[in-house]
Amino acid sequence: MQLEVRGLKSGYGKVQILHGINLKVPSGEITTVLGPNGAGKSTLMKTIAGHLPMMEGEVVHNGQHLNGIGPLHVCIAGVGLVPQDANVFSDLSVRDNLNASAAAFEGAIERIAEVLKRFPILQERSNQLASTLSGGERQTLAIATALVAGPDILLLDEPTAGLAPIFVDRIVGWVEELAQDGTGIAWVVEQNPEKILAISEDAYVLDAGRVADVLKSKTLLEPGRLEEVLLQVHA
Numbered sequence: 001m002q003l004e005v006r007g008l009k010s011g012y013g014k015v016q017i018l019h020g021i022n023l024k025v026p027s028g029e030i031t032t033v034l035g036p037n038g039a040g041k042s043t044l045m046k047t048i049a050g051h052l053p054m055m056e057g058e059v060v061h062n063g064q065h066l067n068g069i070g071p072l073h074v075c076i077a078g079v080g081l082v083p084q085d086a087n088v089f090s091d092l093s094v095r096d097n098l099n100a101s102a103a104a105f106e107g108a109i110e111r112i113a114e115v116l117k118r119f120p121i122l123q124e125r126s127n128q129l130a131s132t133l134s135g136g137e138r139q140t141l142a143i144a145t146a147l148v149a150g151p152d153i154l155l156l157d158e159p160t161a162g163l164a165p166i167f168v169d170r171i172v173g174w175v176e177e178l179a180q181d182g183t184g185i186a187w188v189v190e191q192n193p194e195k196i197l198a199i200s201e202d203a204y205v206l207d208a209g210r211v212a213d214v215l216k217s218k219t220l221l222e223p224g225r226l227e228e229v230l231l232q233v234h235a
């Protein structure tokens with residue numbers, strides 16, 4: 001089981017941002033996506049998830065083509081996205097955010113209990129409005145609402161950005177567990193790269209809408225190597 005992206009081109013209106021991306025997200029592995037600001041990492045995640053139309057290319061998951069089926073059907077097919085921003089309903093409680101996500105997916109109501117067990121902090125705060133959660137709690141809720149849909153591929157767009165180290169460690173730990181349970185993870189990484197590279201298999205380096213390099217993530221943990229790779233794409 002895996003997600004495969006072939007020759008993907010997309011952008012905003014007539015402005016093309018991605019120029020033929022090839023990417024594999026195998027199940028049970030964490031695949032990182034790195035690159036400078038504006039390289040197209042979020043655009044890639046949004047396009048795979050069906051939030052942006054593709055101009056060309058294919059997204060195939062377990063043999064099913066996801067092109068043009070729209071975000072809800074991409075989720076139903078088993079590919080979930082945790083976007084960088086606006087990833088929870090602020091005016092709803094934690095519990096109602098989970099219920100709202102569950103409403104669209106078969107068997108999802110039963111998964112709420114599993115998800116709350118995985119994230120006890122959300123259980124404790126189930127009646128609290130999402131707008132009053134801390135940044136780390138809100139990101140946890142965003143991940144939890146994606147999990148309620150029962151994805152076997154999860155796209156994470158910088159879920160640890162700006163979080164306190166304790167939440168970074170928790171999220172890294174949870175995502176590692178999800179991968180061990182068989183979920184394929186694509187993780188857009190900017191902050192805390194070392195923690196994520198240490199548990200990831202392949203790293204895709206994006207630059208100006210193209211894949212500049214595909215490396216074994218652990219090689220980027222060698223002193224100075226990550227900086228070197230990112231400087232090369234800036235050159």
Ligand SMILES: Nc1ncnc2c1ncn2[C@@H]1O[C@H](COP(=O)(O)OP(=O)(O)OP(=O)(O)O)[C@@H](O)[C@H]1O
Nearest residue numbers: 012015017035036037038039040041042043044190
């Ligand atoms: N809604 C939009 N309309 C038009 N252009 C956009 C839109 N969103 C992003 N872009 C442009 O697309 C390009 C890629 O942006 P994207 O957010 O995908 O990059 P990124 O690699 O995720 O960057 P960052 O690390 O800063 O989040 C940028 O030039 C950006 O200005």
